[in-house]
Amino acid sequence: MAVIYRPKHERQIKPSDRYGRYNCGAVATAIAIDRATLGGVMVNGEDVRALTTEPVPDPASPGLNIPQLVEAAGDLHVVLTRVSGGTFTRLLDYLREGRGVSLSGEGAALGPNTCQPDFVGAHQIFLNNLSTDGTSILVYNPLCPTYRWLAVTTVRKYAERFGALHGGLAYAITRVTPLISKQIN
Numbered sequence: 001m002a003v004i005y006r007p008k009h010e011r012q013i014k015p016s017d018r019y020g021r022y023n024c025g026a027v028a029t030a031i032a033i034d035r036a037t038l039g040g041v042m043v044n045g046e047d048v049r050a051l052t053t054e055p056v057p058d059p060a061s062p063g064l065n066i067p068q069l070v071e072a073a074g075d076l077h078v079v080l081t082r083v084s085g086g087t088f089t090r091l092l093d094y095l096r097e098g099r100g101v102s103l104s105g106e107g108a109a110l111g112p113n114t115c116q117p118d119f120v121g122a123h124q125i126f127l128n129n130l131s132t133d134g135t136s137i138l139v140y141n142p143l144c145p146t147y148r149w150l151a152v153t154t155v156r157k158y159a160e161r162f163g164a165l166h167g168g169l170a171y172a173i174t175r176v177t178p179l180i181s182k183q184i185n
Helices: 024-036 045-050 066-075 088-097 107-114 152-166
Strands: 002-004 081-084 101-106 122-130 136-140 148-151 170-173 179-181
Touching (some): 024 122, 045 066, 066 081, 107 148, 152 170
Antiparallel strands (some): 081 170, 101 122, 122 136
């Protein structure tokens, strides 16, 4: 049996990160970088934000956008490919190909899976892989204490609500990650 690499989970709100409340995109990108390099490049959200054109959050728009995040990954010699628009079905195809996806969405659409009561607004999560039966996605939400499986319908609602407000889906994909054989001892 083979599994796709599972990157280390990171939380965005922590005492050491003074911009943590705005760093969901930076954290999701750090997780994407870990996944794309199979642990070869380990950075955190603070490192990613420092590499962007906005190391200090802009009070008018404190979060980071996909182009900024893709560029920061590039500074680490990690290729993330920006995708704008398109369909959620195509996003699922990328997951089936073995790619990871850093996805912008509307946080409130995650319901209790926001891991922060009453959270609303734009948010960024990392999608590691699609289940074999295609009904759930392994999601790394920077607001949650660990990764978790969410229904595809929940992730679709999250992505499409954001897309409706911002002119289409917005995400970045990793390279195809090779399968790693599970070691049985």
